Amino acid sequence: MTRPRPAWWLPLAATFGAGIVRVLAATWRYSVADAPEYTAANARGERFVYAFWHSGLLPLALLHRHGCCRSRCCTGTRASPCS
Numbered sequence: 001m002t003r004p005r006p007a008w009w010l011p012l013a014a015t016f017g018a019g020i021v022r023v024l025a026a027t028w029r030y031s032v033a034d035a036p037e038y039t040a041a042n043a044r045g046e047r048f049v050y051a052f053w054h055s056g057l058l059p060l061a062l063l064h065r066h067g068c069c070r071s072r073c074c075t076g077t078r079a080s081p082c083s
Contacts, residue, residue, distance in 0.1 A: 025062050 034042070042048075052060050 021058070021062075025059070028059055028062075030059075030063055 038048075050060065050064070
């Protein structure tokens with residue numbers, strides 16, 4: 001049994017869509033403000049479940065894609081890439 005081949009346009013659409021998301025994400029600005037309780041719990045190594053509404057899904061996923069806020073490399077008003 002062979003799998004049906006995806007449509008010819010699917011890889012092109014995925015590449016184009018990823019490019020649109022990258023351009024859109026380049027315009028977003030983040031401000032990370034932690035409560036003292038969160039900062040203390042994070043320092044102890046506690047894990048968290050982040051809850052957010054659907055409209056915040058893509059920006060938050062991109063903000064956390066490299067574990068930025070966990071490693072505290074997000075400073076200022078824009079998320080800096082993790083090294």
